[in-house]
Amino acid sequence: MKTTLLLRDIYFEAFRELGNFVVRNYFKAFAWFSFAMFATVVYAFVFRIATGFAFV
Incomplete structure (x- = not known):
């Protein structure tokens, strides 16, 4: 039983x-991707x- 509890911990x-x-690396990659899209x-x-593109 002690071994099982140790393995669980x-x-x-x-x-x-x-x-x-x-999670930390996902948010870091998402931040860089968002910055790149905003820069584009x-x-x-x-x-x-x-x-001189006509927006109207």
């Missing part, structure tokens, strides 16, 4: 740390203004 500890690692939109808008 090791399992929970390992996946608790893994979960934080995955700003570039396209400035390009349209610079080339």
Whole structure:
């Protein structure tokens, strides 16, 4: 029984740390992706203004 409890504690500890690692890196990747998409939109808008695109 003690071995089972020890394995359970090791399992929970390992996946608790893994979960934080995955979530932290997911949000970091999502932030960079969002920044890249926003930069693309700003570039396209400035390009349209610079080339005289009629928005109406």
